[in-house]
Amino acid sequence: MKTMNTIKKLLALLLTLVLLCAVTVSSAEGEKKSFRIGICNFVDDASLNQIIANIRARLFEIEGVEFDIREENCNLDFSVMEQIISNFIVDDVDLLVGVATPVAGKMQTMTEDNRIPVVFAAVSDPLGSNFVESLEAPGANMTGTSDYLDTNAIMNLIFAANPEADSIALLYNTAEDASTAPIAAAKEFLTAKGVKYKEYPATNINEVSQAVDAIIADEMDAVFTPSDNTIMAAEFSIYEKLADAKIPHYAGADSFALNGAFVGYGVDYAELGRETANLIVEILVNGKDPAVTPVRLFDNGTATINTETCAAIGFDYDEIAKVFEPFCMAIKPITTAESFDDLGK
Numbered sequence: 001m002k003t004m005n006t007i008k009k010l011l012a013l014l015l016t017l018v019l020l021c022a023v024t025v026s027s028a029e030g031e032k033k034s035f036r037i038g039i040c041n042f043v044d045d046a047s048l049n050q051i052i053a054n055i056r057a058r059l060f061e062i063e064g065v066e067f068d069i070r071e072e073n074c075n076l077d078f079s080v081m082e083q084i085i086s087n088f089i090v091d092d093v094d095l096l097v098g099v100a101t102p103v104a105g106k107m108q109t110m111t112e113d114n115r116i117p118v119v120f121a122a123v124s125d126p127l128g129s130n131f132v133e134s135l136e137a138p139g140a141n142m143t144g145t146s147d148y149l150d151t152n153a154i155m156n157l158i159f160a161a162n163p164e165a166d167s168i169a170l171l172y173n174t175a176e177d178a179s180t181a182p183i184a185a186a187k188e189f190l191t192a193k194g195v196k197y198k199e200y201p202a203t204n205i206n207e208v209s210q211a212v213d214a215i216i217a218d219e220m221d222a223v224f225t226p227s228d229n230t231i232m233a234a235e236f237s238i239y240e241k242l243a244d245a246k247i248p249h250y251a252g253a254d255s256f257a258l259n260g261a262f263v264g265y266g267v268d269y270a271e272l273g274r275e276t277a278n279l280i281v282e283i284l285v286n287g288k289d290p291a292v293t294p295v296r297l298f299d300n301g302t303a304t305i306n307t308e309t310c311a312a313i314g315f316d317y318d319e320i321a322k323v324f325e326p327f328c329m330a331i332k333p334i335t336t337a338e339s340f341d342d343l344g345k
Contacts, residue, residue, distance in 0.1 A: 034066040035284045038088030041073040042100035045232045046255035046339050047269045051121050054273025065285055085110050095284055100229055101129055101178045117283050117290050120144030121276040124178035124227055126295050135295045143290040145276045147267045149226055149252040150300040151185035154265050156327045158222050158250055165221035168197045173230035175203055182226035208234035216245040227252035235259040243312040254304040260336045262309045267298040301329030308336050
């Protein structure tokens, strides 16, 4: 009888332990996963802000997971950028997001030892910047989204609007890696076409304004700017001068057109932001390794035309849209504003 009672007690104890384990497992499964993310933006401009807004929106759609998003903006200051990234690392973030090429480059350097995952956004040339070994297999702790620009497509728009154009201004910041490949492509295109071009480098907003004054004085037929963040930051302050001079400005993002440029041609930055967030989820939630997670590219087929600037230059929007049609997958009108939020977008 004593043996039987002992066995019953042992069975009861075992059952209790099983129930406790089940409760513990159930409780653990019911807990939300939580991740800390550090986002550093390069500059306050419409395109990059749109990326971050859509990263946030997409991450907040993920059920059962909490994201503690810490966002900072270095506003073109590299010493501030380094301090921001350093603070993120000290705060033990689970993942870093570098918005634009310079930020991604600094994050790459500062995570070589600790191997914190890095997801970059809007890096125009990940291969040329030596961020990845290949687009399909990045090879280290970085992957992300690219806003690669089809420069020849923009050149085609310039000459579709003005077949007689024979002097093109190249307005960009020589210090921005994102501008290097598109400017080289523009030179190659124009040289092959036998069209003169002149470079107008600018490293800050004041120099951009001075460069625009020189472009107007030189009576250039059109201006090309790639997805250059320095020029983007100055666009709202220069577009009227170019429009008054009847000089169309063609640039590598829809945010340029939002801020007054004649045409912005390039990727959908809202979509780019959401896909950047999807990569974050794949790495943090699904456990994917950035080294084998392909960089995501986007279609560059949308031309955004500022209808107000179009009229100021002397073009008819409907006629220009028809002329551009063979060279674009889509054409969108836009009016001048400081941010997409101002348009209700």
